[in-house]
Amino acid sequence: MxxxxxxxxxxxxxxxxxxxxxxxxxxxxxxxxxxxxxxxxxxxxxxxxxxxxxxxxxxxxxxxxxxxxxxxxxxxxxxxxxxxxxxxxxxxxxxxxxxxxxxxxxxxxxxxxxxxxxxVTGPDGRLPLLSPMSEVAGRMSVQVAAAYLEKPRGSMGLLLGGVPGVAPAHVVVIGAGVVGTSAVQIAVGMGARVTVLDRNVDRLRHLGLVFGNRVVTVYSSVDSLERAVLSADAVIGAVLVPGAEAPRLVTRAMVARMKGGSVVVDVAIDQGGCFETSRPTSHTHPTYVVDGVLHYCVTNMPAAxxxxxxxxxxxxxxxxxxxxxxxxxxxxxxxxxxxxxxxxxxxxxxxxxxxxxxxxxxxxxxxxxxx
Missing domain, CATH: 3.40.50.720 (NAD(P)-binding Rossmann-like Domain)
Incomplete structure (x- = not known):
């Protein structure tokens, strides 16, 4: 051929x-x-x-x-x-x-x-050709959030892991699949306070076994998602419905009530994004602000x-x-x-x-x- x-x-x-x-x-x-x-x-x-x-x-x-x-x-x-x-x-x-x-x-x-x-699916029903880039994007998402929480980038000026006597940033990860798990791994490693939401209790159980009390696992509902997002300094959108548009789980109304200077990294943007305020961006122009919340929605994050x-x-x-x-x-x-x-x-x-x-x-x- x-x-x-x-x-x-x-x-x-x-x-x-x-x-x-x-x-x-x-x-x-x-x-x-x-x-x-x-x-x-x-x-x-x-x-x-x-x-x-x-x-x-x-x-x-x-x-x-x-x-x-x-x-x-x-x-x-x-x-x-x-x-x-x-x-x-x-x-x-x-x-x-x-x-x-x-x-x-x-x-x-x-x-x-x-x-x-x-x-493309594997024998176990997983997505073997998506997984490597999901792992990259998940890891990158927390690095990106940490960078954009810095004041010169237009955010509130937080160190993700905090220092003795000063609390770390609160990172909320929506989705406990490959992207979400990779994001949790890096957020925990950087010393953030981490909450992860999903409706798959087995995935939450796995993260609890791996990370113990360093991660708070929460069953995702409209109420629990709203409470987590409103308390977050950075939110990682890691939702995936294979081959379909991502559900818009975080509404515009929720974004309007988030902390001023907080950061959204929507890794689901390739599939339309999981925030109602998300729109595709590029590495040349990676961010924009809605209601005081900085959005990073680059559609080819792993290219960096x-x-x-x-x-x-x-x-x-x-x-x-x-x-x-x-x-x-x-x-x-x-x-x-x-x-x-x-x-x-x-x-x-x-x-x-x-x-x-x-x-x-x-x-x-x-x-x-x-x-």
């Missing part, structure tokens, strides 16, 4: 779909890998390292999209990239379509075969630590990429139920129910497409 790796063009997105080591694996199996010149340069992966691994360097995105049967990316294709997609071409990347009507329409129109990292993120992502995505390349997309999906769950759009059909529901498309089951 001819596999293309374009340079990412989203704002300050430095990750790359395949590392040289991943290229070498694919080339060793008889595949041709075309890498756009400079695709990995920002994270220290030189063009030379790709050619040594067996890649064919091409000058621009047009050359990548024009000749590749499968495109391997990190973030969703931007408008100019979507215009380059061809009918039947495989797109393998993060897509987050439920919160993006325009992208969904363009991908349907393209006739391409779109496999979304974030909805692009080298770590790229290697972590490749560890998870490569095996599936090899399966698709070795077998072709239809056979690979037919043989792997988890990979089949990753198919969101196929040749003009919306095959993921939550995406179809979000944007008013007819849902065409994957099995029907494969048949």
């Amino acid at each position: 001819r596999i293309g790796v374009p340079k990412e063009i989203k704002d300050q997105e430095y990750r790359v779909g395949l590392t040289p080591a991943s290229v070498r694996e694919l080339v060793s199996r008889g595949h041709v890998v075309m890498v756009q010149a400079g695709a990995g340069a920002a994270l220290g992966l030189s063009d030379h390292s790709y050619t040594v691994a067996g890649a064919k360097l091409v000058p621009d995105a047009q050359a990548v999209y024009g000749d590749a049967e499968m495109i391997v990316k990190v973030k969703e294709p931007q408008l100019s990239e979507r215009a380059l997609l061809k009918p039947g071409q495989i797109l393998y990347a993060y897509l987050h379509l439920a919160a993006d009507r325009e992208q969904t329409a363009d991908l349907v129109k393209s006739g391409s075969v779109c496999i979304a990292y974030e909805t 630590v692009s080298r770590t993120s790229t290697f972590a992502l490749n560890n998870a995505t490569l095996a599936y990429a090899m399966a698709i390349a070795d077998k072709g997309w239809s056979r690979a999906l037919a043989e792997d139920r988890g990979l089949r769950a990753g198919l969101n759009i196929c040749r003009g059909n919306v095959t993921y129910a939550a995406v179809a529901s979000a944007h008013g498309y007819a849902h065409v089951p994957v099995e029907q497409v494969l048949a």
Whole structure:
């Protein structure tokens, strides 16, 4: 198979779909890998390292999209990239379509075969291709909150962990999944006072066993969520409904009553965000203020630590990429139920129910497409 790796063009997105080591694996199996010149340069992966691994360097995105049967990316294709997609071409990347009507329409129109990292499932029902970036974003969220609680950043001027005689900041984490657990781990390590809310009592029990009395676990209800948010100095939104829009759990009215100078980090922003006041931001313009509350809603947080993120992502995505390349997309999906769950759009059909529901498309089951 001819596999293309374009340079990412989203704002300050430095990750790359395949590392040289991943290229070498694919080339060793008889595949041709075309890498756009400079695709990995920002994270220290030189063009030379790709050619040594067996890649064919091409000058621009047009050359990548024009000749590749499968495109391997990190973030969703931007408008100019979507215009380059061809009918039947495989797109393998993060897509987050439920919160993006325009992208969904363009991908349907393209006739391409779109496999979304974030909805591929493992044998245990978890999300193996989303987990590495969720771990990165969860850890980063507390670092970000700590930085933006500083006065020069426009907040109230709190040290997250406090000092002897002065209480630490109160960090509230909404959601006890991969993002939430990673956020709790860093918040506890930095000495914050931590509250985590979820409706999965087993997840709360696990966090209680791991962190003991360093974390307060709370069953999430409208009342408990409101009380926690209003007492927080920083709130981490870590809610996920796989493949669907995130529920808007924190209302505008709640935000209006939060402490002045408090910080919101909405990690769920890729799926629309879990605060009514959330809107997507970029690394160039990461924050805005609503009712005195600073909001950080960057849609590609892990790009800030692009080298770590790229290697972590490749560890998870490569095996599936090899399966698709070795077998072709239809056979690979037919043989792997988890990979089949990753198919969101196929040749003009919306095959993921939550995406179809979000944007008013007819849902065409994957099995029907494969048949």
